[in-house]
Amino acid sequence: MTKDVIALTPKMPDTWALLAGLYAGGPGLDVAAAADGAVIQLCGPGGRTLVSVEAPILVQVPGEALRLLGSHVPAPFWWTEVRASTAVPEAERLAGSACGRLNALLGGITWPPGAATTEVVEVSAVPAPGDRQPAVDVLTDSTVLILIDRPVVALTSWLSDVLRATSSAGRALQIVTPPHIRLSLPARTTLAQVPNRWVVQDPGCGYYDGLSGAVLRWQNGTFAPALTANGKPTVAEAFADVIPPTERQLIVAFRTLHPADEHLVLGRALEIAWRTLTGAAPAGWGTAEPVNLPWSPRQLTDLARDRAPEPTHLVAVGHPDRPAIATMRVIRTATGVEEDIKLTLGYGEHETPPLEAIEHLAGTLVTDHGLATMLTSLRRARHDLTTPPHLEAPPIPHSFTLGPDDVADIGLTHARRPPVNVRPTQLGPAAKPALHYPLGDGTAPEAWTTLQHLTAHIKAAPGTAR
Numbered sequence: 001m002t003k004d005v006i007a008l009t010p011k012m013p014d015t016w017a018l019l020a021g022l023y024a025g026g027p028g029l030d031v032a033a034a035a036d037g038a039v040i041q042l043c044g045p046g047g048r049t050l051v052s053v054e055a056p057i058l059v060q061v062p063g064e065a066l067r068l069l070g071s072h073v074p075a076p077f078w079w080t081e082v083r084a085s086t087a088v089p090e091a092e093r094l095a096g097s098a099c100g101r102l103n104a105l106l107g108g109i110t111w112p113p114g115a116a117t118t119e120v121v122e123v124s125a126v127p128a129p130g131d132r133q134p135a136v137d138v139l140t141d142s143t144v145l146i147l148i149d150r151p152v153v154a155l156t157s158w159l160s161d162v163l164r165a166t167s168s169a170g171r172a173l174q175i176v177t178p179p180h181i182r183l184s185l186p187a188r189t190t191l192a193q194v195p196n197r198w199v200v201q202d203p204g205c206g207y208y209d210g211l212s213g214a215v216l217r218w219q220n221g222t223f224a225p226a227l228t229a230n231g232k233p234t235v236a237e238a239f240a241d242v243i244p245p246t247e248r249q250l251i252v253a254f255r256t257l258h259p260a261d262e263h264l265v266l267g268r269a270l271e272i273a274w275r276t277l278t279g280a281a282p283a284g285w286g287t288a289e290p291v292n293l294p295w296s297p298r299q300l301t302d303l304a305r306d307r308a309p310e311p312t313h314l315v316a317v318g319h320p321d322r323p324a325i326a327t328m329r330v331i332r333t334a335t336g337v338e339e340d341i342k343l344t345l346g347y348g349e350h351e352t353p354p355l356e357a358i359e360h361l362a363g364t365l366v367t368d369h370g371l372a373t374m375l376t377s378l379r380r381a382r383h384d385l386t387t388p389p390h391l392e393a394p395p396i397p398h399s400f401t402l403g404p405d406d407v408a409d410i411g412l413t414h415a416r417r418p419p420v421n422v423r424p425t426q427l428g429p430a431a432k433p434a435l436h437y438p439l440g441d442g443t444a445p446e447a448w449t450t451l452q453h454l455t456a457h458i459k460a461a462p463g464t465a466r
Contacts, residue, residue, distance in 0.1 A: 061284030140221030214238030378442025
């Protein structure tokens with residue numbers, strides 16, 4: 001299993017500090033740079049990479065170490081990941097010694113607790129070189145397999161790089177974890193995309209899919225469902241045998257459309273939604289986890305503009321006292337700029353999600369932020385917004401909002417009269433209104449049927465092609 005050791009330090013690990021950590025390997029080992037200098041590697045004879053050190057990240061957002069590692073570290077701090085090869089028994093001790101030396105020079109702590117040392121690690125034997133870096137545990141023609149053991153599998157910059165390389169090579173990414181591991185929301189979104197997969201080790205059945213529960217077997221160089229005699233997959237007992245949580249998640253998924261001009265500032269719609277539902281702005285944003293930058297719509301706009309016309313994927317998080325996380329995709333279209341946003345908020349057993357604020361939020365987004373569509377739903381799931389490898393209830397729709405452009409395209413009369421017992425509310429200017437459709441209180445599964453009838457009615461509008 002890939003061994004990750006992380007140094008969390010109050011001071012920046014400069015080049016000399018990183019080199020001091022890597023020379024924990026004693027004589028006979030070489031230090032080299034990779035990934036345009038973003039990764040420093042400690043290599044054994046013949047070039048086999050033993051340990052790689054990712055570029056340190058300055059985390060300025062409170063609560064990120066607690067959210068992802070369970071460690072209480074006040075922001076700002078430096079996050080330095082050291083990754084050990086599984087091919088060499090001493091590599092994990094090397095990683096721990098590298099982090100321990102960083103702590104000795106710079107202060108701070110190491111995760112996992114107890115991993116840090118300052119000993120010199122003698123490497124007895126090094127196998128012939130395999131992959132260029134200890135990021136991939138198994139590589140086949142169809143699949144890249146990574147084994148991870150940390151409290152929460154997050155969408156780190158390293159994992160994002162692996163995903164891009166895997167996709168470019170036409171391979172599936174499969175992450176294998178023990179059963180106690182959870183996924184962050186951004187990581188869950190990534191692994192839910194075909195052909196990627198979350199593979200969970202289980203003493204009962206061997207392996208199963210952490211999102212679907214399907215029992216898996218290693219077949220032809222990849223993990224695939226183990227089918228019964230009639231060709232159907234089976235569900236692992238460990239996946240289905242759970243007590244439904246009493247905590248809840250409120251999910252607000254919406255799209256905004258804007259003209260592409262020099263005055264455009266992205267992220268403002270997300271901030272309005274965050275303030276409306278939590279009373280505060282997001283705490284931070286970034287392109288990966290840990291989320292490291294203080295919230296700034298202006299800075300994220302500059303990043304998206306620099307990357308255009310390629311899409312930009314972003315993550316935002318809230319303050320530690322109110323679990324909230326959002327993913328945002330910024331897309332340059334033929335008519336302007338689109339923000340595709342999914343904001344998820346967590347609530348404990350005795351907390352009440354602010355459903356009464358949704359219609360007001362929809363009206364504000366319509367009037368001031370170019371809302372195209374918004375779907376709000378509620379689900380029973382962990383309030384810390386992580387995903388365990390167990391069966392979770394699907395979200396239940398609460399309301400749907402159709403923006404003024406689509407209402408005008410469909411026709412107001414047709415849009416106001418769906419074939420269900422739903423009476424929409426007009427939002428925005430009377431001359432070109434949006435429509436907000438209440439679907440229920442977020443607890444009745446029948447709301448899915450209502451939503452399906454509503455969307456079918458919208459798509460069937462005369463003179464539209466959808």
